[in-house]
Amino acid sequence: MVILMICSICPHKCKATRELHTGEGICKAGTAPKIARISPHYWEEPCISGDKGSGAIFFSGCTMKCIYCQNYEISAENRGVEITPEKLSEEYKKLEEQGVHNIDLISATQYLPAILKSFDIYKPNIPIVYNCGGYERIETLRSLEGIVDIYLPDFKYSDNSLGEEYSGVEEYKEVAAKALAEMLRQTGKLKINDDGIAQSGVLVRHLILPGHTKNSIGVLNILKENFDSNITVSLMGQYIPHGKALNHPKLNRKLTKREYQKVLDHLLALELDGYAQELESADDSYIPNWDYK
Numbered sequence: 001m002v003i004l005m006i007c008s009i010c011p012h013k014c015k016a017t018r019e020l021h022t023g024e025g026i027c028k029a030g031t032a033p034k035i036a037r038i039s040p041h042y043w044e045e046p047c048i049s050g051d052k053g054s055g056a057i058f059f060s061g062c063t064m065k066c067i068y069c070q071n072y073e074i075s076a077e078n079r080g081v082e083i084t085p086e087k088l089s090e091e092y093k094k095l096e097e098q099g100v101h102n103i104d105l106i107s108a109t110q111y112l113p114a115i116l117k118s119f120d121i122y123k124p125n126i127p128i129v130y131n132c133g134g135y136e137r138i139e140t141l142r143s144l145e146g147i148v149d150i151y152l153p154d155f156k157y158s159d160n161s162l163g164e165e166y167s168g169v170e171e172y173k174e175v176a177a178k179a180l181a182e183m184l185r186q187t188g189k190l191k192i193n194d195d196g197i198a199q200s201g202v203l204v205r206h207l208i209l210p211g212h213t214k215n216s217i218g219v220l221n222i223l224k225e226n227f228d229s230n231i232t233v234s235l236m237g238q239y240i241p242h243g244k245a246l247n248h249p250k251l252n253r254k255l256t257k258r259e260y261q262k263v264l265d266h267l268l269a270l271e272l273d274g275y276a277q278e279l280e281s282a283d284d285s286y287i288p289n290w291d292y293k
């Protein structure tokens with residue numbers, strides 16, 4: 001395992017010193033992967049979770065600092081337990097033996113050197129899903145070519161000022177559009193088997209934020225203009241305030257039906273392929289129990 005690095009893995013390019021257990025970069029991650037939970041997970045899109053669940057591995061820490069993150073305990077507070085690449089590869093095998101549809105790496109970018117090592121030790125025979133915030137460097141994504149089968153990125157903002165204010169990232173829309181193009185180059189359009197389970201390709205998510213339908217419409221326009229029928233979209237309306245958003249004047253409430261319908265109508269008018277998650281799915285019960293096991 002890499003025990004000391006000067007890090008430029010993500011678009012922040014901190015050039016920060018990272019040691020095994022500590023890091024001075026924006027993500028604060030050391031080089032040893034930290035895990036909050038490993039288990040079958042049933043709350044991704046139907047083509048990812050199916051009826052057997054995705055083999056979810058929730059990594060602690062994140063390169064984005066979203067103030068509304070529903071996983072803020074693990075993403076912002078970096079709570080979790082460290083794991084070696086050897087142990088991680090054993091966890092892939094265990095999940096596979098449980099019959100999950102895929103290995104679902106959630107917010108993994110900050111630990112990529114150790115994760116690549118884990119796949120050198122054992123590459124599962126089920127699809128590998130890379131579940132991320134969309135704020136990725138192309139050079140870093142290239143190291144995943146041939147390993148990742150399904151990219152599951154967010155496309156959060158068309159308004160870069162919101163990316164800066166809510167997630168602490170610069171030039172989000174340009175960075176995310178280039179990253180998405182690279183993901184599509186590697187894996188192509190989403191392919192689903194006869195049982196309705198994704199096997200390869202890209203499924204891009206967008207979470208509608210309260211008071212920001214214009215941002216959402218801008219995101220859908222970017223996806224249409226740049227990727228059109230090659231992209232499959234998952235439009236999410238299940239926002240609920242968490243973390244710092246609980247005290248934010250705009251983000252401290254759920255979406256209204258009118259806001260959700262306005263963005264959904266735009267998705268339909270653009271004739272983009274995809275899923276729409278209902279407003280009724282805005283519920284705390286979808287958040288895993290962080291037992292650090």
Ligand code: SF4
Pocket residue numbers: 007008009010011012013014015016018023024025026027028029063109110
């Ligand atoms: S992974 Fe962490 S330390 Fe490395 S560039 Fe990104 S935020 Fe900085």
